[in-house]
Amino acid sequence: MSENKSRLQTLFEQGEFVVTGEIGPPKAATGEGIREHAKHLQGYCDATNLTDNQTAIVRLSSIAAGIHVLRAGMEPIVQMTCRDRNRIAIQSDLLGAYSLGIKNLLCLTGDHQSFGNHPTAANVFDVDSIQLIRMVKRMRDEKVFACGEQIKHDEPRFFIGAVANPFADPFEVRVYRMEKKINAGAQFFQTQIIFDLERFERWMELVRERGLHERAYIMAGVMPVKSAKVASYMQKFVSGMIVPDDMIERLKKAENQQAEAVEICVEQIKYIKNIKGVKGVHIMAVGWEEIVPTIVEKAGLLPRPAVPGVKVAVV
Numbered sequence: 001m002s003e004n005k006s007r008l009q010t011l012f013e014q015g016e017f018v019v020t021g022e023i024g025p026p027k028a029a030t031g032e033g034i035r036e037h038a039k040h041l042q043g044y045c046d047a048t049n050l051t052d053n054q055t056a057i058v059r060l061s062s063i064a065a066g067i068h069v070l071r072a073g074m075e076p077i078v079q080m081t082c083r084d085r086n087r088i089a090i091q092s093d094l095l096g097a098y099s100l101g102i103k104n105l106l107c108l109t110g111d112h113q114s115f116g117n118h119p120t121a122a123n124v125f126d127v128d129s130i131q132l133i134r135m136v137k138r139m140r141d142e143k144v145f146a147c148g149e150q151i152k153h154d155e156p157r158f159f160i161g162a163v164a165n166p167f168a169d170p171f172e173v174r175v176y177r178m179e180k181k182i183n184a185g186a187q188f189f190q191t192q193i194i195f196d197l198e199r200f201e202r203w204m205e206l207v208r209e210r211g212l213h214e215r216a217y218i219m220a221g222v223m224p225v226k227s228a229k230v231a232s233y234m235q236k237f238v239s240g241m242i243v244p245d246d247m248i249e250r251l252k253k254a255e256n257q258q259a260e261a262v263e264i265c266v267e268q269i270k271y272i273k274n275i276k277g278v279k280g281v282h283i284m285a286v287g288w289e290e291i292v293p294t295i296v297e298k299a300g301l302l303p304r305p306a307v308p309g310v311k312v313a314v315v
Helices: 007-013 032-041 062-071 087-099 129-142 171-184 197-209 228-237 245-253 257-273 289-298
Strands: 018-023 047-050 076-081 104-108 159-164 188-193 217-222 278-283
Touching (some): 018 217, 018 289, 032 062, 032 289, 087 129, 129 159, 197 217, 228 245
Parallel strands (some): 076 104, 159 188, 217 278
């Protein structure tokens, strides 16, 4: 295996069904909680996302959070949004992240600042997510900055990820947008949280029709929803997400809603695993990381595969 390849990339290339988790950095100058969460995920997830000021709320830097994950012995996937940085700052951060041992990058546009705790902040959006993907690919493969200047040595060789939403309208356009990201350089995708399995299957049919499942690794996003109240809130107020009524009713009727949430998530993973073209699952249990080992075990995803000769750098 090339020493430049991440564990995540290697597992995909080996044909493994990959499992990733997610950690939301704190609104504080500490990495203690991140390291604790990473320990919960270790041995159960192959890598974990570190979100980049999610919902436009100020939090510990995703790159700094990624370093804490490395120190905990796990492999990070650092998110990079276009909302807060121009192309100079983005490229500077990319050089810094890679120099510290971070090899997986997830490229996003980012939530609008009006949703966060600084709604009057100036947005940047110097580039969009597709342009960001292309910029990262050029830095890696052509060894040039966005301006065309040569990177003389030690270019950042990221495994490039992107996001896809099978539930936003217009439905068919989401597949075309995914294809644009692949053409720009995206190598793997993590989807929006999936509750409507039927619609996700239809989306995957369109993905397969265009052969996109053979050009990038697709990970299906799942989430254990702790209660019917939370599920109802997501149904009403979280755009781009479909939460079926029958799922909410099932949670309402359960004696133990958290236990039922785990069962629902496990059932979803087992179903998704049999959909052609799906190469992994991304478990988003932010704030409930300790439940991930239970979900992974019940879903029959243990033991996680080893990658001979690959060690996670401790910085």
